[in-house]
Amino acid sequence: MPNPRGTYGQGEEFICANVKDFRAGDLRDILAGVDAAIRKYPIDPARLGVTGWSYGG
Numbered sequence: 001m002p003n004p005r006g007t008y009g010q011g012e013e014f015i016c017a018n019v020k021d022f023r024a025g026d027l028r029d030i031l032a033g034v035d036a037a038i039r040k041y042p043i044d045p046a047r048l049g050v051t052g053w054s055y056g057g
Helices: 012-018 025-040
Strands: none
Touching (some): 012 025
């Protein structure tokens, strides 16, 4: 799983990187990670799945 901007663990600048770009910049990061994995590993892009997560609450 890519570590998209706005997540914790990489410092304050990284956490704030999706300000005014919420849920768009981090989506681009995730899709770029998927594209990189497809280029590097024998992954069939026609057979990808999507899962989600919850922050609780």
